[in-house]
Amino acid sequence: MLELNGITKQFGKFTALDGIDLAIRQGEFFCILGPSGCGKSTLLRIIAGFETPDSGSVIFDGEDISRTPPYKRNLNLVFQSYALFPHLNVLQNIEYGLRIKKVSESEIAERVNKVIKSIGLSGLEHRLPSQLSGGQQQRVALARAVVNQPKMLLLDEPLSSLDKKIAEQTLLELTDLQKRLGITFIYVTHNQSEALTLADRIALFNNGRIEQLGTPEEIYKRPASHFAADFIGKMNFLPVSYKDRVNGHFHLKLFDEWEILYSHNNLTDQKTEPLFCLRPESLRISESVPGNGYNSMPGTLKHVLYMGEARAFEFEIKPGYNVLVKYQGDNEINPLPGADYYIIWEKENGWIIDSPK
Amino acid sequence: MTPRNNRSEFWGYLAPPLFWFLIFLVVPLILIVIYSFSYKELYGGVTPGFTFESYSIIFRDVYFTIFIKSFLITTAATILTILLGYPVAYYLAFSKSKIRYLFLVLIVLPLWLNFLIKIFSFITIFGENGVLNQFLMALSIIDKPLPLLNNLWSLITGFLYINLPFFILPVFASLDKLDQRYIEASLDLGATPVQTFFRIILPQSVPGLMAGVVFTFIPTLSNFLVPEFLGGVNNYMLGNLITSQFLQARNWPFGSALSMILIFMVVFSVSLYLRYYGNTKNNMLSEF
Ligand SMILES: Nc1ncnc2c1ncn2[C@@H]1O[C@H](COP(=O)(O)OP(=O)(O)OP(=O)(O)O)[C@@H](O)[C@H]1O
Ligand SMILES: [Mg+2]
Numbered sequence: 321m322l323e324l325n326g327i328t329k330q331f332g333k334f335t336a337l338d339g340i341d342l343a344i345r346q347g348e349f350f351c352i353l354g355p356s357g358c359g360k361s362t363l364l365r366i367i368a369g370f371e372t373p374d375s376g377s378v379i380f381d382g383e384d385i386s387r388t389p390p391y392k393r394n395l396n397l398v399f400q401s402y403a404l405f406p407h408l409n410v411l412q413n414i415e416y417g418l419r420i421k422k423v424s425e426s427e428i429a430e431r432v433n434k435v436i437k438s439i440g441l442s443g444l445e446h447r448l449p450s451q452l453s454g455g456q457q458q459r460v461a462l463a464r465a466v467v468n469q470p471k472m473l474l475l476d477e478p479l480s481s482l483d484k485k486i487a488e489q490t491l492l493e494l495t496d497l498q499k500r501l502g503i504t505f506i507y508v509t510h511n512q513s514e515a516l517t518l519a520d521r522i523a524l525f526n527n528g529r530i531e532q533l534g535t536p537e538e539i540y541k542r543p544a545s546h547f548a549a550d551f552i553g554k555m556n557f558l559p560v561s562y563k564d565r566v567n568g569h570f571h572l573k574l575f576d577e578w579e580i581l582y583s584h585n586n587l588t589d590q591k592t593e594p595l596f597c598l599r600p601e602s603l604r605i606s607e608s609v610p611g612n613g614y615n616s617m618p619g620t621l622k623h624v625l626y627m628g629e630a631r632a633f634e635f636e637i638k639p640g641y642n643v644l645v646k647y648q649g650d651n652e653i654n655p656l657p658g659a660d661y662y663i664i665w666e667k668e669n670g671w672i673i674d675s676p677k
Numbered sequence: 678m679t680p681r682n683n684r685s686e687f688w689g690y691l692a693p694p695l696f697w698f699l700i701f702l703v704v705p706l707i708l709i710v711i712y713s714f715s716y717k718e719l720y721g722g723v724t725p726g727f728t729f730e731s732y733s734i735i736f737r738d739v740y741f742t743i744f745i746k747s748f749l750i751t752t753a754a755t756i757l758t759i760l761l762g763y764p765v766a767y768y769l770a771f772s773k774s775k776i777r778y779l780f781l782v783l784i785v786l787p788l789w790l791n792f793l794i795k796i797f798s799f800i801t802i803f804g805e806n807g808v809l810n811q812f813l814m815a816l817s818i819i820d821k822p823l824p825l826l827n828n829l830w831s832l833i834t835g836f837l838y839i840n841l842p843f844f845i846l847p848v849f850a851s852l853d854k855l856d857q858r859y860i861e862a863s864l865d866l867g868a869t870p871v872q873t874f875f876r877i878i879l880p881q882s883v884p885g886l887m888a889g890v891v892f893t894f895i896p897t898l899s900n901f902l903v904p905e906f907l908g909g910v911n912n913y914m915l916g917n918l919i920t921s922q923f924l925q926a927r928n929w930p931f932g933s934a935l936s937m938i939l940i941f942m943v944v945f946s947v948s949l950y951l952r953y954y955g956n957t958k959n960n961m962l963s964e965f
Contacts, residue, residue: 370861390864397865403858407880417866468866
């Protein structure tokens, strides 16, 4: 439905976007995730038509719209800062797009009412934006875009200025809305948990390039690079070396000392300087060497971190190398700080990447 | 520092301006009120008393015509100021070019010039033997000087020349702080640039526009120098009428009554402005 081919954008000498290729599907909830300044907003502004790419093309529904002015594009942007018209009240803000398109009075009333109900703005119709809370303004901004029934909605960190509780609630409303209306969403955020919760697919951005493209699970479990592994969630990184290959399993050595088995086949191309990645929640603590199907390494428990819904245990494997183990909820184990244990994991759970350059 | 000390210091600072205010503003104002209800004396001055005679004179044909004409001329000048000034302010606010700052300086510059100098420079350019006529004659485009002075055209052009900076600046200020994202949001919702101008940009610059109108309409209505030097004999305005009542006709009560009406209109329009825009953050009068 939307295709981006080799989009490049420079501001003076600074390259904000460096050859972006993306294909977004009809009805998809697509997240663009990345740290501040990586070019997320710039890409949205190019899709919306407020910036023209230096090279590359934007294809929307099979039509090249790279040079089409914003008011002729059948998509709407929800701004990072809402940009509600300050001299118009909530109702007038929401109606704006429909009045411009000369939709009939009765249809305007009907569509606006429906949106106001479903987004929960009843009773606020005659307030000015300056008389609304942040969360309410955010919803008006959303309503103002949704009421036009665009084919595609671009959302630029719409929840960034809301507090956590309202943000989470709005998040759920948003997914619900998206599924109900069947609008394609491109959702920009630098908040990884938002992206993991909402998205059908995520494009992870870094320095104006796509670092990785995939489903939340792919990105979480099989990061393509050190940046991807580090940016999303918590990750333990351990030095690893290649030994040999037996029956489709790789034999590797952690710290040149403990032999482990590795069953993913992303090792065939002989990584030059590999790093072994382990998610804290995929690790378990054991007092003995585990049986078949598990890998293990010994470590000394240093700290126990209580986190409410979870507990984290920090182990020292070698001086300067700590590993985090995370248990959800309350559970039977009570390891003692200072004592030695085995850290174990199912052999499907490790993941190997290249060291950062 | 004790509060008492503080207070006396407060009044100490305030005394000179208060005194100034009293002598040069409040006292004359009171005098004008008194004069306007008094009887005139033959050679200037007034005989104390209470009469509406001076106010009723205004409705005599000669004077009333001047009154109406002043209004029409001022309105025409104001409308032209808006039509010419708004695009300039718009350009200054939205142009990305660096030259715009130069233009801004050029617009502010005349504000530092003496009023009379401005008028005489105007005469130098447009007079019978002025720069423009000589230039056109030298190029043989015309063979006798064009009558560019002492008519309605020169009067209104003169007002434009004087007023434009006062109008452009507040409008520029209100446009300049208009958030670019409102414009983008409007375009995003399908409005063309023209629709965006009338629905988003113009409404949000109304406070600046109104401030600009207040800054130009009132001074134009009461101005007597521009009609005197540029308007010729046929374009006598309210300002001239007032001056002549004090200086030539020696009818101080009538002059005072005319002044009262003018003052009343100033107070009325400024308070109207403050009522509508006074407590918004776009209030332009508070910035100048
Ligand atoms: N108009 C501009 N002129 C110059 N540089 C710009 C302009 N717009 C953006 N940039 C630069 O381009 C880079 C990307 O900006 P962008 O706004 O796309 O970042 P972002 O990923 O949206 O960040 P954030 O999460 O902070 O919103 C930034 O380094 C920014 O400084
Ligand atoms: Mg941004």
